[in-house]
Amino acid sequence: MKEKILIVEDEFIVANDLKIMLLKAGYEVTGIASSVVQARKLIAEKKPNWVLLDIMLKGDLTGIDLAWELKEMQLPYLYISANTNQSTLEAVKATQPYGFMVKPFRERDLIVMLDIAKYRFDLEKGTENSFENNDQAMDGIIGKSxxxxxxxxxxxxxxxxxxxxxxxxxxxxxxxxxxxxxxxxxxxxxxxxxxxxxxxxxxxxxxxxxxxxxxxxxxxxxxxxxxxxxxxxxxxxxxxxxxxxxxxxxxxxxxxxxxxxxxxxxxxxxxxxxxxxxxxxxxxxxxxxxxxxxxxxxxxxxxxxxxxxxALKDRKEDISLLANYFLNKYSTSSRKKVSSISKIALEQLQNYDWPGNIRELEHFIERNVLLAKTSEIETLDLPATVSKPFLEISGPLKSMEEMEKEHIMNALKSCDGKVSGPGGAAELLKIQAQTLYSKMKKLGIKQGYN
Structure with a gap:
């Protein structure tokens, strides 16, 4: 049976083009609505499987208003709009659509987006099986959260x-x-x-x-x-x-x-x-x-x-699995017989916020394997968590770019202006030196800053 799609679009030419594309791809178009009021009526009468939704429509209500109603009805929808300012994008994202395309677009992109959206929806509803290779392990992606x-x-x-x-x-x-x-x-x-x-x-x-x-x-x-x-x-x-x-x-x-x-x-x-x-x-x-x-x-x-x-701090139940994965990796590569992490050390790992995420955890375990004097990592010397100062903010919030610049400048200062090599800011920030040079240039930070 053909999938039925309702088009909610107040520009006739755009709506008609959409209809032609969808019919050519084998969909059934149940109608075209130019307002939320008209869309509600067609949804009740025609019972579409999907809604293609513009944002700016005729009348007082927008496509975003309708999206919240569709969400309540569990009727899946995708946005197709030319309205792309930041506040609109944030409002769109909050409704959790199955896709968003900006006008103008190509027929191929529309059909691909619909195919992916349908599969995602079916998977959520439990009506589709995952791919036959679903049980295959994904190399290096560790965790059960x-x-x-x-x-x-x-x-x-x-x-x-x-x-x-x-x-x-x-x-x-x-x-x-x-x-x-x-x-x-x-x-x-x-x-x-x-x-x-x-x-x-x-x-x-x-x-x-x-x-x-x-x-x-x-x-x-x-x-x-x-x-x-x-x-x-x-x-x-x-x-x-x-x-x-x-x-x-x-x-x-x-x-x-x-x-x-x-x-x-x-x-x-x-x-x-x-x-x-x-x-x-x-x-x-x-x-x-x-x-x-x-x-x-x-x-x-x-x-x-x-x-x-x-972020790793949002899936802390994976920390022990990751830590043991890296323990095995680096004890093997360094030929050191370090086979376990103590309960106390694992608790320390759990209580840290990991601002550098998995990469920071990996480097930390690697260092501790190299420094271990027995077969077990017994206790860890973790830095104080860096998230606490953000709880004590006073005054206006800084932009991400301002915060990144300040963070890099603090790293450079603590390394006496050294960028690359052992003890350099790149090592401290756990990024490639060339990446740090590029960020410094973009943010207007002069080399040798201290």
Whole structure:
């Protein structure tokens, strides 16, 4: 039986285009409503399975008002709108839709979004079985918490599709592990996955790194260079810290997403590439869009299927599993016979907030394995939790950028201005030195600050 879809859209041309796309894809369109009042009537009469919902409608009520009603009815819906300011995006997100597309969009993107939305809805209702490889372990993704289980289910939903994925979460939550799992559970698993740290790319070389260059295309281009996208052809490219890409590079990336083709620097022909894009960021991209630092059209091309990773402090029941996983990993690699963590030490791990998330825990266990003098890690020297000062805030809240700048400057000060190498700020912050240099440049922090 065909899925029945109601279109709630007050622009006739847009609504008619949607209707044509949906009919062509095999859906039944139960009607077009231009207001919430009209939509309520059609929902009662036609009993649609899904609603495609614009935000700005005729009358006093908006699509967001209707969304809350649909949520009560357990009638799934997706937004299709050109209204994308930050406050609207936040209001939309609160209604927990199954998708959001910005106008204008391509027919292919609409159908892919509907396919994913339907599977997610069916999975929530328990009417679909997970993929046959559902019992396979995901390498390096450790834990049994409900929050992690939800992430794993999302990976298994989206991995076999060809859609782009945006992985969100704080630094150190395991975004690269998730990207690798998406690749391994896809039909592209026999092909390469190419990892690119966007924050570590010098601005002058971004285009060359991503798309390659021809010999002689610029001073120093002494030979042909194959870029990351060509290297990832038929496979997956993982663009980590995508929020760090400058706007001109975002334009070129958007073209690759839309046209599936690249041009090498200095070249005079386009090269077709078949690449699945997985991106990640620890930035709030809605805020970056609102402040003009990230392109709205690129955001929506990437955000068809977002996966948000929880902070470690929000899934503390996984800490002991992770700690023992890293204990086994580093005792084996260092050839030290350290086989257990005491109950007291595990309690210490549980009581710490882990601002650096899984990465901080991993480095901490590695250090303690190397320092252990017996077969058991008995007690730990953990720093005071860093979350307490935020409970004593007075005055206006600082922006994320201001806080990041202050945090980096404090790290530099404690390291006497040293950025890289042992005892440097990069080591203290547990990030790559090149990433720290890039952040310093972006935030206007001069090297040698103390």
């Amino acid at each position: 409900q929050l992690l289980k939800e992430v794993i289910e999302k990976i298994k939903i989206v991995a076999p599709t060809e859609t782009s994925v945006l992985i969100l979460g704080e630094s150190g939550t395991g975004k690269e592990k998730v990207a690798h799992s998406i690749h391994e559970f896809s039909s592209r698993k026999s092909k390469p996955i190419v990892v690119v740290n966007c924050a570590a790319l010098p601005h002058s070389l971004i285009e060359s790194e991503l798309f390659g260059h021809e010999k002689g295309s610029f001073t120093g281009a002494n030979s042909l260079r194959i870029g990351k996208f060509e290297q990832a052809n038929e496979g997956t490219i993982f663009l980590d810290e995508i929020g760090e890409l400058p706007l001109d590079s975002q334009v070129k990336l958007l073209r690759v997403l839309q046209e599936k083709e690249i041009e090498r620097l200095g070249g005079n022909k386009t090269i077709k590439v078949n690449v699945r894009i997985v991106a990640a960021t620890n930035r709030l991209l809605e805020k970056e869009v609102a402040e003009g630092r990230f392109r709205l059209d690129l955001y929506y091309r990437l955000n068809v299927f977002p996966i948000e990773l929880p």
